[in-house]
Amino acid sequence: MTLETVISEAKDIVNKVVPDSVELTRIEFEGPVVVIYTRNIDVFADNQDIVRQLAQGLRRRVAIRPDPSLLASPEEAEDIIKGLIPEGADIQNIYFEPETGEVTIEALSPGLVIGKQGTILNEIKKRIGWVPKVVRAPPIPSKTVEEIRQYLRTVHDERQDFLHRTGRRISREPSPGEQYVRVTSLGGFRQVGRSAVLLTTRESKVLIDCGVDVSSENNGGPYLNAPEVMPLESLDAVVLTHAHLDHCGLIPILYKYGYEGPIYSTPPSRDLSSLLQIDYIKVAFGEGKKPPYESPQIRKAVKSTIPLKYGETTDIAPDVRLTFQNAGHILGSATTHFHIGDGLYNVAVTGDIKFERTWLFNPAVNKFPRVETLIMESTYGGYHDVQPSRQEAAKRFRAIASRVLGRGGKLLIPVFAVGRSQEVMLVLEEAMRRGEIPRAPVYLDGMIWEATAIHTAYPEYLNNQLRTQIFQTGENPFLSTVFERVDSSDKRANICDDPDPCVVLATSGMMNGGPIMEYFKAWADNPKHALIFVGFNAEGTLARKIQKERREITVNDKGKPLTLKLKMDVETIDGFSGHSDRLQLLNYVGSMEPRPERVLVCHGEEHKCLDLASTLYKKFGMETRAPMNLETVRLK
Ligand SMILES: [Zn+2]
Ligand SMILES: [Zn+2]
Numbered sequence: 300m301t302l303e304t305v306i307s308e309a310k311d312i313v314n315k316v317v318p319d320s321v322e323l324t325r326i327e328f329e330g331p332v333v334v335i336y337t338r339n340i341d342v343f344a345d346n347q348d349i350v351r352q353l354a355q356g357l358r359r360r361v362a363i364r365p366d367p368s369l370l371a372s373p374e375e376a377e378d379i380i381k382g383l384i385p386e387g388a389d390i391q392n393i394y395f396e397p398e399t400g401e402v403t404i405e406a407l408s409p410g411l412v413i414g415k416q417g418t419i420l421n422e423i424k425k426r427i428g429w430v431p432k433v434v435r436a437p438p439i440p441s442k443t444v445e446e447i448r449q450y451l452r453t454v455h456d457e458r459q460d461f462l463h464r465t466g467r468r469i470s471r472e473p474s475p476g477e478q479y480v481r482v483t484s485l486g487g488f489r490q491v492g493r494s495a496v497l498l499t500t501r502e503s504k505v506l507i508d509c510g511v512d513v514s515s516e517n518n519g520g521p522y523l524n525a526p527e528v529m530p531l532e533s534l535d536a537v538v539l540t541h542a543h544l545d546h547c548g549l550i551p552i553l554y555k556y557g558y559e560g561p562i563y564s565t566p567p568s569r570d571l572s573s574l575l576q577i578d579y580i581k582v583a584f585g586e587g588k589k590p591p592y593e594s595p596q597i598r599k600a601v602k603s604t605i606p607l608k609y610g611e612t613t614d615i616a617p618d619v620r621l622t623f624q625n626a627g628h629i630l631g632s633a634t635t636h637f638h639i640g641d642g643l644y645n646v647a648v649t650g651d652i653k654f655e656r657t658w659l660f661n662p663a664v665n666k667f668p669r670v671e672t673l674i675m676e677s678t679y680g681g682y683h684d685v686q687p688s689r690q691e692a693a694k695r696f697r698a699i700a701s702r703v704l705g706r707g708g709k710l711l712i713p714v715f716a717v718g719r720s721q722e723v724m725l726v727l728e729e730a731m732r733r734g735e736i737p738r739a740p741v742y743l744d745g746m747i748w749e750a751t752a753i754h755t756a757y758p759e760y761l762n763n764q765l766r767t768q769i770f771q772t773g774e775n776p777f778l779s780t781v782f783e784r785v786d787s788s789d790k791r792a793n794i795c796d797d798p799d800p801c802v803v804l805a806t807s808g809m810m811n812g813g814p815i816m817e818y819f820k821a822w823a824d825n826p827k828h829a830l831i832f833v834g835f836n837a838e839g840t841l842a843r844k845i846q847k848e849r850r851e852i853t854v855n856d857k858g859k860p861l862t863l864k865l866k867m868d869v870e871t872i873d874g875f876s877g878h879s880d881r882l883q884l885l886n887y888v889g890s891m892e893p894r895p896e897r898v899l900v901c902h903g904e905e906h907k908c909l910d911l912a913s914t915l916y917k918k919f920g921m922e923t924r925a926p927m928n929l930e931t932v933r934l935k
Contacts, residue, residue: 328466486521511548540650567631692874
């Protein structure tokens, strides 16, 4: 539907349901959303039914905004807000979002901002024109969230242009003719790392994920030079499942080679990816390698991201609609569902999934309106990949921690900054608080603190229990005094030399660089200490080599090789993983509604992909395949 048709249909619908006096001042596409500006915002606010009817009639997401001429300047509005809200509300932050005409008021006591029966809020609305949104201030301020917010404000005009352009492109008339649906595996098939899938229809091209293989020496990326992908300008959209580097690591490179379009991701995935991408190029520089992109491309990616919450359905191309659902894997991780054509076909891509409730998240969603083909991960899809439960894993963790801390040793835990570290933090905090293990400082090194702060900035993405705990003063486990942030190399050196027992959580998770290496070099030859793996280690990484019982390890020490005799204990605790084990993967498919006709298996070592594919075929009689990279499968 072109902009002209949308404008005339929107006017018709509004005329039918609201009084003539309602004035629509402008109708625009902003990315996938039809934005209607009006001088009578109250009429719409009081009658959500009109908005629903508009969305149904236009078959689009609709946003109603106050006409910009009605808005007080942010400075003036801020003074008015502060004047009206009682001091006890403890305002932490006020920020304006010109894109939506909303002002967010972050306070420690949101009830006092709202006032009795909303009196204060209504008064604010009347005086400033902006639509006020009141939220509880996040308990740990995040630099990343703050910087991204500020950056988006400075590029507001540019971003508006970008959103209008994107909206028009989505609304182009599809070309007539036979329709088809294909997927091409560009990376992360029969392997873990460099995930990328291309979804092609007669009309559009959508790239799902664009990851890096961190175990590769030369920035191993997906096959972006495949003829189906080129030129990158021809892509309609990039969709990100979650913020791990094997899914988001090379997205900025797309902007270096000609892509100008949008990235769809959940809001936490946008923030976490930029944090991890910045760190990724920093680590590369630190090791004397040339990173594949630089910070301007990361900024461009942030500017081009269209955030989407779970369950919000959105057009991303003339014949493709996208819906994210919780994947239970890390903060903001999503399973992506694509509805193609008018009821033509449906594809879901799991991304990485955890089909079990964890300390942090609800289990992955496996109910969809329709799915014919499922593309699913198989990290632990092999025959022997049955993992202990979360409870058993925690028990084993406490036993090892007691033993090592009790003998005056140190626990060194390599973790991804996002996901596993927060789970391990919660287990450690609880065990120390209850006296189940000796109390010792827990040092967090390498972005873990910042990643944790981002978790508390998006409480709606955590499971209910943790969300409540975080906001009950004094009970936020992440704010416990056992945690200490390491933010300088001096502090790191002191911890390395300190003789007292402690726990260190540091990145990178698979020990291919990052601050973990400093602690490892300092403690590797001391049998009193222990190295504990809690996550998945890809083939080719140092962590995997250590797990395979190599006892002489050569590492890079300021550009020179250094050989270490490994005498510290090495333990692997299964059950902490953010990935479903084999049984959970089978349950995910078995209880899926509706059951898909076809499953394409990816994101696993070769034999695991093949094993899971054949088990699914035998168990459920569905068509299954484990494509290699660079295969194209026609789905319809
Ligand atoms: Zn992941
Ligand atoms: Zn992954």
